[in-house]
Amino acid sequence: MADRRARPRAGLTRERVLDAALDFADRHGVAALSMRKLGAELDVEAMTLYHYVPNKDALFEAMVDRLVQSLARVEPGDGEDWSAWLIRLGGAFRDALLAHPGALPVLATRPVTSGPSVELVESALRYLGRAGFEPPRALDVLNAVMTFVLGHALAEAGSPPGADESEVDSLANVDGADFPLLALALSAGPRHAERFAFALGTLVRGFATARSR
Amino acid sequence: MADRRARPRAGLTRERVLDAALDFADRHGVAALSMRKLGAELDVEAMTLYHYVPNKDALFEAMVDRLVQSLARVEPGDGEDWSAWLIRLGGAFRDALLAHPGALPVLATRPVTSGPSVELVESALRYLGRAGFEPPRALDVLNAVMTFVLGHALAEAGSPPGADESEVDSLANVDGADFPLLALALSAGPRHAERFAFALGTLVRGFATARSR
DNA sequence: CTTCCTTTTCTTACATTGTAAGAGTAGTGG
DNA sequence: CCACTACTCTTACAATGTAAGAAAAGGAAG
Numbered sequence: 001m002a003d004r005r006a007r008p009r010a011g012l013t014r015e016r017v018l019d020a021a022l023d024f025a026d027r028h029g030v031a032a033l034s035m036r037k038l039g040a041e042l043d044v045e046a047m048t049l050y051h052y053v054p055n056k057d058a059l060f061e062a063m064v065d066r067l068v069q070s071l072a073r074v075e076p077g078d079g080e081d082w083s084a085w086l087i088r089l090g091g092a093f094r095d096a097l098l099a100h101p102g103a104l105p106v107l108a109t110r111p112v113t114s115g116p117s118v119e120l121v122e123s124a125l126r127y128l129g130r131a132g133f134e135p136p137r138a139l140d141v142l143n144a145v146m147t148f149v150l151g152h153a154l155a156e157a158g159s160p161p162g163a164d165e166s167e168v169d170s171l172a173n174v175d176g177a178d179f180p181l182l183a184l185a186l187s188a189g190p191r192h193a194e195r196f197a198f199a200l201g202t203l204v205r206g207f208a209t210a211r212s213r
Numbered sequence: 214m215a216d217r218r219a220r221p222r223a224g225l226t227r228e229r230v231l232d233a234a235l236d237f238a239d240r241h242g243v244a245a246l247s248m249r250k251l252g253a254e255l256d257v258e259a260m261t262l263y264h265y266v267p268n269k270d271a272l273f274e275a276m277v278d279r280l281v282q283s284l285a286r287v288e289p290g291d292g293e294d295w296s297a298w299l300i301r302l303g304g305a306f307r308d309a310l311l312a313h314p315g316a317l318p319v320l321a322t323r324p325v326t327s328g329p330s331v332e333l334v335e336s337a338l339r340y341l342g343r344a345g346f347e348p349p350r351a352l353d354v355l356n357a358v359m360t361f362v363l364g365h366a367l368a369e370a371g372s373p374p375g376a377d378e379s380e381v382d383s384l385a386n387v388d389g390a391d392f393p394l395l396a397l398a399l400s401a402g403p404r405h406a407e408r409f410a411f412a413l414g415t416l417v418r419g420f421a422t423a424r425s426r
Numbered sequence: 427c428t429t430c431c432t433t434t435t436c437t438t439a440c441a442t443t444g445t446a447a448g449a450g451t452a453g454t455g456g
Numbered sequence: 457c458c459a460c461t462a463c464t465c466t467t468a469c470a471a472t473g474t475a476a477g478a479a480a481a482g483g484a485a486g
Binding site: 105108109111118119121122125126129135136138139140143144146147148149150151152154155158159174178179180181182184185186188191194195198199202203205206207210 | 318321322323324331332334335338339342348349351352353356357359360361362363364365367368371387391392393394395397398399401404407408411412415416418419420423
Binding site: 225257258260261264 | 462463464465466
């Protein structure tokens with residue numbers, strides 16, 4: 001009658017396994033994620049997890065899918081301009097990636113190939129086509145945006161947790177005497193968001209000339 | 214007097230260890246790289262490697278450094294325009310990354326923090342400053358280019374070797390009936406190089422408006 | 427309740443990994 | 457010959473992914 005456990009173990013499910021994995025990755029880094037430790041997090045032995053996930057690689061894949069699927073809801077609003085939509089898409093992707101920085105190395109290392117992501121690309125091509133981009137060009141545009149966002153997120157998330165504490169945000173403590181310009185450039189603080197907006201805006205604006213009509 | 218081994222084992226050195234590691238990573242993927250296997254590649258026991266590298270992580274770091282350092286030679290030519298130089302820098306970075314796609318996951322996952330890379334950034338800021346970019350803006354520009362190139366290289370290199378053969382170049386075999394636009398966009402072939410040039414050119418061109426003079 | 431069946435969990439076991447500790451070996455200078 | 461340094465190997469251990477199958481926990485049917 002009393003609760004079975006301090007940790008809410010009741011009703012283990014694939015969702016909960018994935019959540020725990022993402023959470024663990026965010027707190028300790030993917031490198032530290034082992035089936036045994038993940039099991040311990042859920043008050044379960046390692047082998048139990050194999051009932052919800054065929055193997056560790058599939059678990060990684062599922063984590064990635066989870067992140068990518070959050071993009072499905074970024075559809076163009078009524079009368080929304082293609083460039084505004086692209087910027088919104090890029091921003092949503094960035095948010096999704098930074099929501100779980102621990103999973104980033106996994107996503108970056110793996111070709112995103114899941115069914116839903118292909119549908120995403122197709123509908124993006126549809127929107128861009130409507131805005132006057134031929135399919136190949138539209139794919140170029142989409143590719144440029146997504147790869148840029150991925151690269152930026154990687155840089156922004158920086159080292160995964162568990163890395164050497166001493167050099168966290170490595171560039172933050174450069175010697176102003178040896179590297180005056182860099183020190184000056186960094187004196188304004190991180191500015192990740194502005195940096196991102198600046199670059200994405202520049203990129204998207206430039207695509208205007210690539211439309212066929 | 215005769216040669217000691219078929220494999221050129223004579224004179225093991227840190228350089229040779231790094232070369233072998235990069236080579237192995239390219240052929241089988243970093244995931245498959247273990248100290249024992251790398252040792253075997255050099256006709257040596259695993260522990261021998263620890264004489265040249267303090268641990269596996271340092272080996273990865275050294276591999277990354279090797280790639281990054283090849284950028285040191287990309288200095289602006291006489292009278293070379295800043296945008297041309299930026300494009301050349303981006304291209305060189307791409308080349309360096311794609312020269313060892315196996316090492317890409319390592320580089321992407323790790324904050325590039327080595328001494329030489331900081332010097333690289335400083336000198337890049339110097340060039341861009343000469344071209345009229347204030348240091349913070351110059352860093353934004355540089356960051357945008359580098360992150361884009363990294364993201365693009367990741368996408369281009371695709372899955373590391375050793376991944377599931379069936380879905381290599383996953384997007385290449387989409388169903389034209391279900392995803393007509395994507396199929397159409399892909400019918401032109403990979404076009405990685407053009408895609409890269411298109412996006413990098415667009416990005417760099419857009420930076421022109423961010424100069425202060 | 428008992429019996430059977432399915433779903434979920436655990437126990438054991440093994441090959442592979444990174445690497446600590448230290449022992450062997452080779453070559454070099456005295 | 458000795459001592460010393462540079463290099464390599466042997467052995468060992470803890471941690472990992474996961475195969476094989478035993479145990480437990482429900483639930484449905486009698």
